[in-house]
Structure formats: C-alpha cells, structure tokens
Amino acid sequence: MSDTPALALEHISKNFGGLRVARDVSLILPVGARHALIGPNGAGKTTLVHMVSGLLAPSAGTIRLGGVDITQMAAERRVGLGLARTFQISSLFPHLTVAENIGLAFEAKHGLDRRLWGNTANHAEIVDGAAALLQKLGLLELAARRIVDLPYGQRRLVEIALVLALEPKTLLLDEPAAGLAAAERGALLDLLLRMPEGLSILVIEHDMSLVFRLAQRITVLVEGAILTEGTVAEIRGDARVRDIYLGTRHHG
C-alpha cells in the first residue's frame, strides 16, 4: 500500500458564528483503514463528515483525499476522486425502486446521467451492475420495491449498496446502525466486515459493540476537539473516555 493516506484532515476548524463546532481537528486515515469516530451527541462528528464530503466548507484547515487538496473542491467532484458517504438518516430516492436507486449510482459512475438515448433498462453498465451488486448483497428480491415501502433496516442496506456501486476508495459512514433493530445490526456488521480490504472507512457510530468489532483505530471527539486517539484496546481502557462517552450510553 502506498504511504499517501486515503484521507487526511489537517487542523480543521469550523465556526457557526460564535459556535466552534470543530477545533483544530487533525486525523489521518491510511489506505485500507477501519477508523471510528466516536463522541457524545453534539461533538461535531457529522459536521466533520459534511466538511470532508463537501456539504460544508471548513473555516480553517486543509482536507486531502489521496494526497489531493480537496478543501475547496465541489462536492460532486470529490466523488470522482473516490469519495462516497452515507447519511445519518438514509439518503435515498424514496419513490424510486431499489433497482433504480442502485442503477442511478452505476449511471453516475459511468457518466451516463447525461445520456439522452436508449432505454435505461437496456444499458448493460446500469442493469448488469445493479443485478450483480444486489445479488451479492442479498437484496435482489427487493429490486422492484420502492424505498418508501421498505422497512428502515433494509433502507440502510440499500444505501450501503448504493455507495458500494460507486466503488469508492474512501467511504464515510455516518451512524450506519442508528435506528436498526438488533438483528438488522447483525446483518449490517456482516456487510461492513465483508467490505473490500483496500477500501478505507471512516465510521461514526454510537453502537460500541459494532465499533469495537469493526474499527482498528478510534478517535474520540468532544466539543469539536479530539480528546484522544488510539487502538480499540487503548480506547476501551481509557478512563476519560469511559467517563465522558461510554458512561452516557445509559441515556441514549
């Protein structure tokens, strides 16, 4: 693997007026990393993901994706560099079918979204890709169902299928297990553990059992600043983390 990290945040800060939601955050995601970002609600985790994906601009600092400075780059162009993300609340196309949702990702990947001719259902790049991916993830029987007709857990899996269709190099997962029942969490973890090795993943998650099983390294964010970063064992053994974060589990 190359030495250039998949993703690097360098001294990122973000202010909303007087509110400082990110304070001098630096984070390195090596290629193939499984990195978790944890912290209490309001710590600024989602804000960081928004800044990396381009939905928010940082007030200060630099973001590099595979060595390229993307701090000022338009969100849609970052996708072309291999960045993909999911959202805290599944971000899909509610009134389109699962096949169409996944098809849109393949269409975007192959630059077919401007193609004005030919039936979508007859484009091999779109339909074959969607068929293979849905079959691989065990979602094929849902192909003709609309997202609004699916239970929440399945929507999660479809969203992950959607971003996998882009074959990203770096994947940001914003609370993938939020709102899932225990059985659905199991299916999600199975899926996440089967992700390609070369894919670098940054995951925000409150479910500690999932974080401990998935992540290699963990960064703890509190009030916009990094409290500590370490291996799973280090974070588990850190008294401050237990106090500040893990202790709050009872509430949420």
Added chain:
Amino acid sequence: MSERVDERAVAIARAGFARHGVSWVDLIPVLAAVLVYFFLGRYLPLATQVMIQIVFALSLDLALGYGGIDSLGHVAFFGMGAYVAGLFAMHVTTQPVLGLCVAAVAGALTGLLTGPLVLRTRGLTVVMLTLAVATMLQQLANANAMKPITGGADGLFGFEVAPLFGLFPFDLYGHTAYWYAFGVVVVVFIICKLVVNSPFGLAIRGIRENPVRMRMLGVNVTARLVTLYCISGALAAVAGGLSAQITRLVGLDSLAFLLSGNALVMLILGGTGSLYGAIIGATIFVVLSDRAAAIDPFNWLFAVGAVLILAVRFAPKGVVGLIEDAVQRQRARRSS
C-alpha cells in the same frame, strides 16, 4: 464481482426499472383524435386548442413532474415560441414545420440563458424566479423600443402560413390545422417518452427525489437541470409556435401569467410525472373552460375553480392517480 453476469439476476433487476415505453394505452388518444375528427367535426377548432395545450402541459410535466422544477413561468417559453414563429413567418419563410423548429431552438436558448440563474435554487425561489423571467419578457415585448419588432399591445398579425408540406393549405374549417396539431402532439409525446426512458430521464427523477444524494453520487445537478429546462423550453416554445401559426395572431397575452397557471392546473387535474396526466388534464381543462364559458360567459372561471378544488380534495394525484389506485386495488383483489 464475477465477470459472468447471472441472467436471472439481470432479469429481476431489469424488472425493477419503471417502464415508460410506448404501449397500447397510447392508442387511446390517437383513437380519440380520429373519432373527434369524424364525429365531432364542428369542434375541430376547440380540439386543436386542446392539442396545443397538451403540448404545453407535456413540456411542463417534463420540467415539473419529472425534474421537480417548480416553474410558474413556463409561459416565457410559450410566448417566445409564439413571437419567434410569428416573426419567422413574417420575415423569413412561411413554411410551418421550419417555423416550429426555429421556435423550438428559441425556446431551448431561452432555457439555456435563464436556466443557470433559476435552477441553482429550489422550491419557492424557483417559483418566484421563473415568474419573474416570464413577467420581464412580457414587459420587454411591450416596451417602446421593442414595438417595431413585437408590435407592442397590437401584437403580430397578418402573417401567412404556407400549406403544410406544400400540399395541404390551412383551411377556414381547421381540418389541416387539426391534423397538423395532432402530428405535433405525436412527435412531442414521442420525444417526451424517449427522454423519460433514457438514463438522463432516470437522473432527473433522482434529482427530483433527492438532489443532495445526486451530488453525492458525483452528478452535476445544475447542469442536468439546465439540460432538462432547455428540452422542456423547446417543447413549450413549439406549443407557442403552433398556437401562433394556427391562430395567425401573437399578442402580449401569449406571455401572460394566466397561461403558466393554466398549465399548472392541467397537471393538477391530470396528475404529474406520467405524461398521460398532461394529456388528460389539458383535455379536461380546455373543454371544461369552453363549455363553462358557453353556458355563462361571465362566471365560467367559477366552474374551473370548483373542479380544481374537488380534484385537490378527492384526487390529489390527478385522474391518472385515481386510475393507478383503481388498477392497484384490482390487482390486490385478484392476488388475494
């Protein structure tokens, strides 16, 4: 992923893509047009107006029903097409088909110029911006500096339209106009079908559903919307050009807000995002307006308003929505 694609999986996935292909349903309007011609001959001018509005409503359905562009200024394209077709007939050539093509280009250019301004935003801002563009065009057509070209409040009149394909002169009874308009509806309908069936058509439905997700898939949302706006604008301009050629009159009212509102009412009545809703809605709207005005020339808008309220209350997805629900109920009953 394996290189060999599982044929069964592909078939299942393919079935998951909505089909907007041409089907036997499309023969119903064609049959209706033939029946009207042979059995309701004295209503040909009204039926021709229906067809002009069908073209206009189809163009709006592409932008609004499929792309989610909340345009309340679609008359800008309609009026642009009408004026360009009129001016083209006066100054260049009276060939009708060529005139419509030039009108379409003018409509597409209008979309290309205004689209990047209008389509960066969404929702209410789009409503107001599209309205503003249409209002400005109407003011422009009435401006003193433009009067030598547009005719100001008098509009354009006295221009000729050559026989269709050099064979069929436009007669007083509107036979040629009727089939001419019918042909335009068919061509425009096929163009709409091609667009909504294409990968681009899926992309604009994706943008309607979730523009942020589309950006996160790497799609340039504004660029796709501008393309859609140009296509829709070209078709709306064809409706305007058709109207100009058939009535041989272009006035400021072809840029009036009322026409934008009417097209929206047609889509509410018929249902958005299916193309059929545009056909049904335009037919109901034009025929209802005409009949209501024949019965009460002063208060006919009351009937239109009443039907609109009833439609929103009892058929919020329009006539097409009612039909779809009925079909679904039937299917559920059969499978249980």
